[in-house]
Amino acid sequence: MYRAALTAVAAVALIVGGALPAQAAPAAATPGAPTAVKVTGVGGDADVSWSAPRTGPKITGWRVTISPAENQPTHGVDKLKAxxxxxxxxxxxxxxTYSFAVRAVGAKGLGPAVTVKHTATGATTDPTVQSLFALNAAGAVVRFPVSGTGAPTTIAAKGAGFTADDRGDVFVPSADLTSIVMYPAGGGAAKTVATGLHLTADLRSDVPGNLYWVDSVSGSIVKLPVTGGAPKTLLGFGAPSASIQRAWGVGRDGTVATQAGNGDSLVVNTASPSGTTTARTLTYAGGNDTLGYATAVVVDGHGNLYLNERSPGGAGYWGWYLLKPGATVQQHIGTHIAFEYAATNSGTFSLLQSAEWCTSPAEYGTPGGCAIDRSIPNMLVLGSTGSSKTVPVSGITAGSRGANIGAATESGDVYIDIDQAPTAGLWRVPAAGGPAQQVSAAQFTRLLVM
Known part of the structure; x- marks a missing residue:
């Protein structure tokens, strides 16, 4: 809003005889300060709200920052539309205690910031504020409390390709794969949040609630910002080829990674939360490890990539490898070849391994298969900064071969689904180890803790 003002000299001139005309004060070059800025929050979430400045030129956008910015995408700086x-x-x-600073953006720069503070009363490090989401055998999205006890609640009857944000809102691709439908965490009617899309039935999300998918026309990874606006293309997988297998993943901080390979070469593309993209061609590390077929990618909150690869040939080994930021040589995870179950949260990667392993021909080529010990005796936990520990586990036995991706709470409890007897069903493995707890004897896929 512009507001005329008289200068002191002009005002005096008018009083004594009107010799000089009134002069307008110079217009502000940047927007004024936002008004009515406030923050509300519960648990590990906070919502900042504000109103427009009372003075200044046209606003072209907003910049909101959080400090400290640990675990936040884009280094804690959100750029929003006007x-x-x-x-x-x-x-x-x-x-x-967090500080939130709100500033208006104009054509000639930023206006002054207004800062408000909020002390978090709970967080994602508290398992009671998270939920375990999964797809049941009937194709419905269900939610379990992460305490390990309690019956699941059905969120959406048809939920193939679902994801969820840290508020507990669930997002499901429409049946025709052109729209995204949101089921609010607090209940109520489902609503469409985006239309006119080229979806695949595989939505992903990060902590703030940005949504991601593989575009069915271009084959690229697309992001729908939680702050609004049109979808943005982030990454591709490289040139399409029937001989190359592909996988992709999204970290809780918004890091996006793609992996493409055919057993002879592996290419990894990464987009940081700020949008910076990198491409890496992985090289052979030597020893007994090889570059396998790309099968899965999971990402922690610090840019570390955990790649699952199926070994070349018919052995039937699916192994996990660590690729650190900037590295081109991956590191094999685990102490031996095994049937494996993996999960990651913001800061750790957990790997459950069977005591013994046999090749696929040995398992399926003789009556009764290979007689090995498939029990899982321990869980390896890798920290994002390089720490490592092993905790004992009991009560579970590995099932089929595969990437076998589970889900982990921020406190380190791991959920896995085992598809074969004698311990078929959904299980919770405590972060401290010990006896695993069966959550359900039924089968679930697409496990997600948010």
Whole structure:
């Protein structure tokens, strides 16, 4: 809003005889300060709201920052469109006081910031504020409490390709794969949040609630910003080829990674939360490890990639490898070849391995298969900074070969689904190890903790 003002000299001139005309004060070059700025929050979430400045030129956008910015995408800086009046932050740490600064953006720069503070009362490090989401055998999205006890709640009857954000909102591709439907965490009617899309039945999400998918026309990874606006193309997989297998993943911080390979070469593309893209061609590390067929990618909250690859040939080994930021040589994870189950959260990667392993021809080529010990005696936990520990586990036996991706809470509890007797069903493995707890004897896929 512009507001005329008289200078002191002009005002005096008018009083004594009107010799000089009134002069307008110089217009502000940048927007004024936002008004009515406030923050509300519960658990590990906070919502900041504000109103427009009372003075200054046209607003072209908003910039909202959080400090400290640990576990936040884009280093804690959100750039929003001009119509925005709210912003959401997740992954807050309990008993930590955060500062939120809101500034208007104009054509000639940023206006002054207004800062508000909020102390998180709970966080994603507290398992009671997270939920385990999964797809049941009937194709419905269900939610379990991550305490390991309690019956599941059905969220959506047809949920193939679903994902969820840290508020507990669930997102499902429409049946014709052109729209995204949201089921609010607090209940209520489902609503369509985006249309006119080229989806595949495989949505992903990060902590703030940005949504990602593989475009069915271009084959690229597309992002739908939680702050609004049109979908953005982030990454491709490289030139299409029937001989190359592909996989992709999204970290809780918004890091996106693609993996493509055919047993002779592997290419990994990465987009950081700020949008910076890198491409890496992996090289052979030597020893007994090889570059396998790309089968899965999971990402922690610090840019570490965990790649699952199926070994060339007919042995039937599916192994996990660590690829650190900037590296081109992957590191094999685990102490031996095994049937494996893996999960990651913001800061750790957990791997459950069977005591023994046999090749696929040996398992299926003789009556009764190979007689090996498939029990899982321990869980290996790798930290994002290089720490490592092993905790004992009991009560579970590995099932089929495969990537076998589970889900982990921020406190380190791991959920896996085992598809074969004698321990078929959904299991919770405590972060401290010990006896595994069966959550359900039924089968579930697409496990997700948010």
């Amino acid at each position: 119509s925005a009046r709210t912003d959401h932050f997740g992954a807050l740490t309990a008993r930590t």
